[in-house]
Amino acid sequence: MLFKAINPQNQTLKKYIQYILFNQGFDATTQTSFTSYPNHNICLGIIQGQLIQQANGQKVLHQRPLISSYISGLYTKPNTHYVMGCLDEICIDFTVAGYYRFFALPAKQFVLDGDVLSEAFGSGAIPFFETVFQQADLSTRCQLIEQFLLQVIKAKPPHFVEQVINCIDHYGFTRVAQISQYFNCSEKKLYRTFLAYYDLGPKEYLQLLQFRRCLWYMTRHPQLSLDEIAFHNNYFDTPHLVRAFHQFTDHRPTSLRPQIVSVDGQVLITSLDKGSHRP
16 A cells, blocks of 8 residues: 655645645555554545445445545544555545634544535535546645645634644643643633543543654654653653553554554554455
């Protein structure tokens, strides 16, 4: 399979979109699987000729003649995809705050049912992406997608939850009490807001941010010990780090470390598992 992550070029979109990821598989006879891990972005997935369905906690893609779409929000457990045959998928990964510049849909952990594209952007969205999928060059696809997103972005004052997310990023808040004090609001209000908008609480969100920073740090510094990684990522000690990894990955960091693959310095997945060829 081919994975390619491209950053947006438009300055406005850079504030709201982390990257556009292209996932492509060209062998119609092979089943492939890969796993992604909890991340601090919200993905709009658009698939040509496949439909993603959930079965026993796993995401399985089945052949379908039309375009399908889904939302992948702030999930907290590994997300394994099983691809049967060819795949052509576009993933637009929005920042946590930027998502609501484009969507009125709540950012649940997974929205796999319905026509997300048409519901969010109108009846012209599917025909537009049909033309995008006709482009073989991924840079050309990106340019078209950026033009589309600039047309549908919502100009509005930042919502309270967007202000909170931006302040967490700017000031590096690590505790809910710090956020509550900064905004002079109760922790209960923060919990209600986060659950309504992101399907998880602010404490879990802060833990997720810490985990992602640590995962990238571990990937970029393979020579460091777990003690050093824990120290540089504000974990109390190595057992604290191990518990966090098990919480978000179901693995110990020592077993996960050699499996992680970086896609263009933007996306972390496990090594691909190529299944048997279908007759």
